[in-house]
Amino acid sequence: MKPLRVGLIGCGVISDIYLKTSQKFDVLDIVACASLNIEESRAKAQQYNIAKVCTPEEIINDESIDAVLNLTIPAVHGEISLAAVKAGKHVYSEKPFVTDLEQGKQILALAKQNNVLVGNAPDTFLGSRVQTCQRLIQEGLIGQPIGVNAFVGTHGVERHHPNPDFYYKPGGGPLFDLGPYYLTAMIALLGPVKRCAGMAKRSFNQRLIESKPRAGEYIDVEVDTHINSLLEFENGVTGMMMTSFDVWDSQLPRLEIYGTEGTLCINDPDPTDGTNIFGGEVLYKTKETARWNYRPRVQGLEAWSVADDQHRFSEDSRGLGLIDLAYAAIKGRAPRASGEMALHVCDIMESIVRSNQSGQFEHTSTDCSTPTLLPTDFPHSEDVTIEISTVESHTLATSA
Template sequence: MGPVRVGVVGCGNISAVYFRNLARFELTQVIACADLVPEKAQQAAEQYGIPLVLSTEELIHHPDVDLVLNLTVPKAHGVVSLEAVRAGKHVYSEKPLAVTREEGRAIIEEAARQGVRVGCAPDTFLGAAHQTCRQLVDEGAIGAPVGGAAFMLCHGHESWHPSPEFYYEVGGGPMLDMGPYYLTAMVNLLGPIRSVTGSVRTTFPERVITSQPKAGKVIQVETPTHIAGILEFECGAVGTIITSFDVWASVLPRIELWGTEGSLLVPDPNAFGGTILLRKQDEHDWHEVPVTRPFAGQARGLGVADMV
């Protein structure tokens, strides 16, 4: 059996790392790409040696495409992924899977009917640091989990991203943009979540882009930009998560886990590697734990390879 043949829909900012990494994995081969702006798809094809440049519709229905990698903007994820599974294609989507629960459920139910698989970013939890953290929890390094906290606090992306508008549209915001990294990491470490409660606010109704090439453009904010939640896990642990595009500065850790016998500082879940710190109940200082698992570098696309 040869590699799974991948068609990429969306050749924007995030696509480059996928094109590079999927070429590294023996299990995947990118054979086609598409974008609403055909020139972007053509440029990607030339740069990464992709044989076919197609429209989205052509790519989804092409007989040689086994898996559709959905890298479109968030509000288009549901439409593209649903069409792909209806066409009998496996799908791996950038986060979020969809912008509503109903849309996401429709994708999963249709995939079950078609007998195809659906996967979704993030895949950083498969990386070296977070798999090492999982091993520590499984081995009882902190005892029985009591709780944890995850924080992603910044002032948004309009100061660096070339086209940041979609971050403030429906389907954007800090929870759907960055929250999946933190939620996925916590589920990887603590298991399924039983219940969620939360509150949200939108602090700034408008944002001004300061990055090029759209500096000075005003964005109307359509989605909550500060979200706080309480997570009850099936294992009995209780967690807290805050994601925000409204915070200028913070010294809060990214993720902490607390157990009956110690605490664990988990590295940035937006990366595959990082520094792990552990402090046991009888210790006075934190100490670094060696990372023992593979994929410590930039391995985005690992989830696609793992899925197939």
Template sequence: MGEKLNVGLIGCGNISSIYLKNLPTFGVIDVVACADIDLERAKKQANDFGVPKACSVDELLQMEEVDIVVNLTIPSVHAEISIQALEAGKHVYVEKPLAVTREDGKRVLEKAKEKGLFVGSAPDTVLGGGIQTCRKLIDDGWIGKPVAATAFMMGHGPERWHPNPDFFYQFGGGPMFDMGPYYLATLIHLLGPISRVTGSASISFEERTVTNPDNYGKKIPVEIPTHIAGVLDFASGAVGTLITSFDVWGSNTPFIEIYGSTGSLSVPDPNTFGGPIKIRKQFSADWHEIPITFDYTENMRGLGVADLAESILTGRKPRANGDVGYHILDIMHAIHESSEIGAHRVITSDLERPTPMGE
């Protein structure tokens, strides 16, 4: 294509390093600035990754040369920063979730529409070779008509490894809002939108203890459910089961499996870009590994930003787009609400299934 767009990155925490490493490799993006409320942290990342400018958030938003803001702030300010960037005339790519509340998520999308700008939303692992190969297998009929799915994210919380894990246990956190987007985005890309959910959720432990050396022994009060089980009714007619948990020490459950009328598909970890992928066909006694047929199988976080940049330049809709981000946000809240009220929740948001890579 030849043309490049300039990126300004806001939020220089843990996740920013892989973005700053990968973004320059895509050929359609130049990273021209990074910002953080802690200016020294921004300066360190700029120095480590060769970014020309480190500055305050306000200064970055005022830079005319910035075309896209990559918003890597904590979830509670995702919407605020995204709206400020849109007001400044910048396209936005935001880490998951799109926002903490549905209302804020709608505000982001409405502001983008008002300004005629694009919004992209993580996760972009769905654009990697593993999930894209699985999508082609389903679309080409390798397992027949999809009738059901299971998805499991089973672990024991980030307090063992994250230096500042408090926000994981506050409103907008928990295993559903932290890891659920990877699983829901994958299911949506593979099977399409979700029309109704049922949920059951609990806070298994009212307090967590940090075992990461940076804040060892710190006590964190838990404000959000940490074990959530959901039933997902897809618009296509398929029925899914989703469990996300920070309360499990070990599990042999698969990451994601899709069950069709003529076979079953084992989908790789949706928090990664690669494999393995396995299929078990009807009447077969064994699973068979399937080679990956699409690019991007390593940790290529930032791929969604590159896809957004190409969308801006060509006019097509981004694949990891804001509508998908909002649909995921709507579903996550609905699962929690279903548990609270003891009834199904109809999903009122809808979307077109994103186009596959290569089209």
């Protein structure tokens, strides 16, 4: 089989890890790149040996390109993905999937009609940590899951991001920026959500940029920045989630899952991470070892057990979902980081926002299946022979 020919739209900071990950696999070939900044596109093409620099429209209309990697800003994710599936191309997008639920439904319906696949970040749930949790739950280590708590608190992105404006505009904020990591992980582990409730506030009307080159500049905040939510899953599990850009620090675990026989805990020392990274320890206690105290695990008293990690991809592997989608396209199966799951995540987040406005529980209107475990020998388990091009390097073109 020939590798999937991919056109990249959006050459910002996040594109680097996608391009680095894609170069480790033979199943796809990024043949063109585009962004609103032509110099940014040219620099990215030069750095990663991408053959063609062009406009987004040229990538959409190029019949030789099989798939679009959509790394644009959240406000135009839906627009680009819709154009891609209209053109009969597979598409994989950064999160969130869309900022309008109806547009997301339209994308999936058109993709089905045109027989193309839709995938979406985050794909961190394919990393070794959440995969370990999924395996342990399936093996019955903690019995039947009954509850889940997720916490992620930072003080925003303006302390490190050079252009943080869009994080504080519609489609941004901690719920839409950080929530997808945790909601996707919870869906992968526990299934879809039936209804939710939310309470939110906007603690600061302006934020001070501390990072160069715009340090000292104030930006307006247009979204809520501290959100608490309640979740009821279709299988009866209940949970809570806090996402915040207003918290200076926290010692709460990033994710805990409670079962009839024990507890799983992801408790990362870096409070800005959690399920937002691929690897790390999974801690657990069962009813035989659960003698609760508040001393850190490293002190050894009533220590948590560390789960055996049998899975790959503990390093930053963003773009792994795109690799899986490429194999899915070749083999005729559904991608694990699917558009359906991403749409359900957007549905949950919009329901949380509506609940904050209505003061009532809001029911979701979408559903999705839970992804299967990633085989420990992926991608060898795909058993597909990819034809490797004999061309040693591309010639850089600049058609825009």
